Amino acid sequence: MGHTLTEKIILAHADADDVAPGDVVMVRCDVVMTNDISGPMAFRTMERMGVERVFDPAKVVVVADHFVPAKDVRSAQLMKLIAEWSQAQGVTFYEQGRGGIEHQVLAEDGWIVPGSVVAGGDSHTCTHGALGAFGTGLGSTDIAACLAHGRFWQAVPGTIQVELTGALQRFVSGKDVILAVIAQLGVGGGTNMALEFVGPGAEALTIDERLAVANMAVEAGSETGIFPADEMTAAYLDGRTERPWTAERSDPDALIDRRLEIDLDTLSPLVARPWSPGNIAPLDDVLGTKVDQVYIGNCSNGTITDLRQAAEVLRGRRVKPGTRAMVVPASQKIYAQALAEGLVETFVEAGAMVSTPTCGACFGGSNGILAEGETAVATTNRNFRGRMGGEGSGIYLANAWVAAAAAVAGEIVQPGAVLGGGSS
Amino acid sequence: MIVEGRAVCVSGDNIDTDVLYPGPFLNITDPSLMAEHLFEGLDPGLRELLGGDSVLVVGENFGTGSSREHVPVAMQASGIRAVVGRSFARIFYRNCINLGLLAVSCPGAVAAAVPDSRVQVDPAAGEVAVDGVVYAAQMLPPFVLEMVEAGGLVEWSRRQPAGSR
Numbered sequence: 168m169g170h171t172l173t174e175k176i177i178l179a180h181a182d183a184d185d186v187a188p189g190d191v192v193m194v195r196c197d198v199v200m201t202n203d204i205s206g207p208m209a210f211r212t213m214e215r216m217g218v219e220r221v222f223d224p225a226k227v228v229v230v231a232d233h234f235v236p237a238k239d240v241r242s243a244q245l246m247k248l249i250a251e252w253s254q255a256q257g258v259t260f261y262e263q264g265r266g267g268i269e270h271q272v273l274a275e276d277g278w279i280v281p282g283s284v285v286a287g288g289d290s291h292t293c294t295h296g297a298l299g300a301f302g303t304g305l306g307s308t309d310i311a312a313c314l315a316h317g318r319f320w321q322a323v324p325g326t327i328q329v330e331l332t333g334a335l336q337r338f339v340s341g342k343d344v345i346l347a348v349i350a351q352l353g354v355g356g357g358t359n360m361a362l363e364f365v366g367p368g369a370e371a372l373t374i375d376e377r378l379a380v381a382n383m384a385v386e387a388g389s390e391t392g393i394f395p396a397d398e399m400t401a402a403y404l405d406g407r408t409e410r411p412w413t414a415e416r417s418d419p420d421a422l423i424d425r426r427l428e429i430d431l432d433t434l435s436p437l438v439a440r441p442w443s444p445g446n447i448a449p450l451d452d453v454l455g456t457k458v459d460q461v462y463i464g465n466c467s468n469g470t471i472t473d474l475r476q477a478a479e480v481l482r483g484r485r486v487k488p489g490t491r492a493m494v495v496p497a498s499q500k501i502y503a504q505a506l507a508e509g510l511v512e513t514f515v516e517a518g519a520m521v522s523t524p525t526c527g528a529c530f531g532g533s534n535g536i537l538a539e540g541e542t543a544v545a546t547t548n549r550n551f552r553g554r555m556g557g558e559g560s561g562i563y564l565a566n567a568w569v570a571a572a573a574a575v576a577g578e579i580v581q582p583g584a585v586l587g588g589g590s591s
Numbered sequence: 592m593i594v595e596g597r598a599v600c601v602s603g604d605n606i607d608t609d610v611l612y613p614g615p616f617l618n619i620t621d622p623s624l625m626a627e628h629l630f631e632g633l634d635p636g637l638r639e640l641l642g643g644d645s646v647l648v649v650g651e652n653f654g655t656g657s658s659r660e661h662v663p664v665a666m667q668a669s670g671i672r673a674v675v676g677r678s679f680a681r682i683f684y685r686n687c688i689n690l691g692l693l694a695v696s697c698p699g700a701v702a703a704a705v706p707d708s709r710v711q712v713d714p715a716a717g718e719v720a721v722d723g724v725v726y727a728a729q730m731l732p733p734f735v736l737e738m739v740e741a742g743g744l745v746e747w748s749r750r751q752p753a754g755s756r
Contacts, residue, residue, distance in 0.1 A: 189732075204617045204659065207620050241618045241619070242618045245620075288658065305658060305682065306658050306659070308686065308690060308744050309689055312689075315748070354605050354652060354655055359681065390681060531615055549607075551609040551610060553632045
């Protein structure tokens, strides 16, 4: 029997003659990533493993991104700790103001190539499947083992293949694609599985859209979300990386546990209502919901593509009085690009706040926390109870057009109601 | 190895790690301080039920969401000896096993347990007993069992011959 793309990557990184779903193997890492939250615990645990130096400094990346800029002394101490540790270990460190949100930074700086294994101390490491890598999120003890020995244990996942047909329609983005998948699978339906996105609709998605799709694979419980590398991938990597790579796909006779089909021609904007990414509804079902805060950013939808979509809505318009809007570019490079394109000016003139790249309010850290009972529309990936702030606050997850339109209207509306044309 | 304790029941499915340990407290690195915020977004009153010999009894897809290891670290620091659930989210499950905190899927035991039930978990046999009645649990893969019996990934890692780790 043939192998899935995920099985091929794991087999190439394990000391095994063959692998099948359920087999537990030690997997070698090409990149080990950690941050100001998972890092400090991992560093301490690596010491307890009796290991003083990381296995390979060239393969370790530390990113300051969660409590950036440090909101209090305790957070500042973590920033100091990861900076000092990184220097002592000789690993790459993206300090505050030099990188941005880890998954975006790793992708845009060429750390990720198809076929590689990325072990990240953050659940959204699955984002790197957008580039055909096996990116997977791990906790601090796993990361400690990766730092120490360059390996983690892994039960080989099965594969759910998602066939995308057609093409994205106006005001529909990668966010809606993954919400449609989660609507079908549920928040636990992808457990012990990799989501693999194939078909003409997948091939037509830009890398920014693929990043948004892969990013929320974990919201279905999946180990990763992966796109086979293609010409789009090659074009994105051109000039970003010198790392060698080859394009692989699942074999035609590989074991696929489940197949889903999504027709992009008929896909319209979706939202995830409070308090679960699986609580999905058509945008039409929540029209008129009053909105206190709009948040456009985070590791799933803070790309230049998202900022352009938001700017299209906000250009020449104003954020509704009584509603506040925040735009958080996912990286310094995206921020600079947004400046160059005049997007930041558009946001500021509209009355939106534009923040330095940070995970910030997405996880309730800082920089845009909700008061009790408030409602937000966010392009982020999680809307768990209290995720972004106070008791009873609620988050609607949506794409950047929908979020920006809510900022203008002060309530959830169809983007077409603000911009005219397009979606009904 | 048999792990034994009193049941503390957490109702509901898809309980996420954000409510188990909210984001604002992720800058804490001391386990005893983490324990003060366990269940903060779900029901802080649950902390009062933890007496140092607890077995947490949970529903489906428990621990979904963020990879924050603060959750099982805080659980261990609060005297939770094992977690028995219908099923677990992947990263939470890994974190438990890596820390040597036994996490076992056993829907029968979950259905039977009530607060303060006497729960015994025998991972090698693949069994969970609730007040003396034995239920079949999902067997742990041999590698996972070996790691749990070693006390977690740190101890397991230290026991591996150099070069094979």
